Amino acid sequence: MKYIVAIIQPHKLDEVMKALEEAEVNLLTVSNVLGRGRQKGVTEVYRGAREVGSLLKKVKIEIAVNEDFVEPTINAITTAARTGEIGDGKIFITDLAEVIRIRTGERGGLAIG
């Protein structure tokens, strides 16, 4: 089992969700986050006071999948989220030790989908 965390451009969320659905990955958690990468954020100005390096709005997607779904998930996200411009985001993948469905108490691969 893997835990996939993707940081993407906010306006790409709908396309990514559609691509994931086509790959039969339906379960995900989404949150609004702030961040910056190599583009070093943006500059904001408040009453003449400049603030360089402000954080940009991003969307974080978290998905837990069984091994068979790892590559389809990565493909779906990269294809749908890519604009080719700087700031498209990243995908992080870690091993997942355990999953438990609260309602039934099922564990592991059974609980994940």
Place this chain on the structure above:
Amino acid sequence: MNSGDTAWVLICTALVFLMTVPGLALFYGGLVRRKNVLSILMQCFIIMCVILLQWVLFGYSLAFGPDTGAGIIGGLDWAGLRHVGGPVNADYAATIPHSAFMIFQAMFAVITPALIIGAFAERMKFSSFLVFTVLWATLVYDPLAHWVWGTGGWLRKLGALDFAGGIVVHTSSGISALVMCLLLGRRIGYQNAPFRPHNLPFTVTGGALLWFGWFGFNAGSALAANELAANAFVTTAVATAAAGLTWALIEWQQHGAPTVLGTTTGVVAGLVAVTPACGFVNPMNAIFIGILAALVCYLAVAVVKAKLGYDDALDAFGVHGVGGLWGTLATGLFAETAVNGAGADGLFFGNLHQFLVQVGLVIIVPLFAGVMTWFLFKFVDALMGMRAEKRAEIIGLDLTQQSEAAYTVIE
């Protein structure tokens, strides 16, 4: 007695009420961090409650009551609104009930200390703020209003011109704001971490309500529904428009983008500057006053403050102090009797004397307001401590002074 005039002044009174709550409350509330927004709203609301009562109990009598002899302060003859009721008082407004004039002026007494909130925002202890505000209204605002507007007031006798409160309201509060922020010190983390306004749509809504209410503030100061009120309305509209546009253009040139916060700030700067002049100058000169208001206030807020490093958190001095000083001087330049026969001609209409009177005003009033504020700060600070505790400031004033939170993360 004139029912049209009475209706006009009562409506204007409600418009000026709107300037403090929710106008100023939202304008300032949007500019602070989210952990302090309620403290600002609370300070504005409680000032409305406290000063309205202070005004009818004794404030109005000190400011506008029969002079005690030297032109310094009114007596207590009108305390508790004795002799202040339905019949007109011809010294102040010959066509409306005396009580209508009194309550119109009450709204000015309320908003003036509320403007100072901008300087000490995000770090003041609530209890000390309350005590300071009552003392300031009584010992700074009431005497100043008497000097400039009260029958027998010494600056009024000298011929000082302040149509709607450029010096009495805005300069006095702006200078006091500067003294407060110097004595109180900077907010924790100022100049290290960026302090972003937490809700600019609040600020823009507040700024728009200020502009709307200001038509009552300025045009209502004619105290009658007449030509003078119409002139004040027009000059208020165009000076403000010019100032908002100018600020946006300055930012566009300086930073590559015109910001909505800058435009809103320019609007308020224009409103402040035209306040003393609106009933004495013509609309074309009002446009000029507005353009220059944006220039000088921009310099104060974006250049001087950054250089000197004082933490005028929401720019109460930079906008109200500086704008009020410029407007008071501009009145001495552009006033003309062709607009208002009861006024005077300014320097550009051949009357150097009036300009010198206005110069005197911008020296005397800041001196008085500044020294008194310094004294009141030291007094309240020694009595109960002005500044919120470090921990309270870091957690936020909403939770530590008001025991509530504006926004919840969890349902």
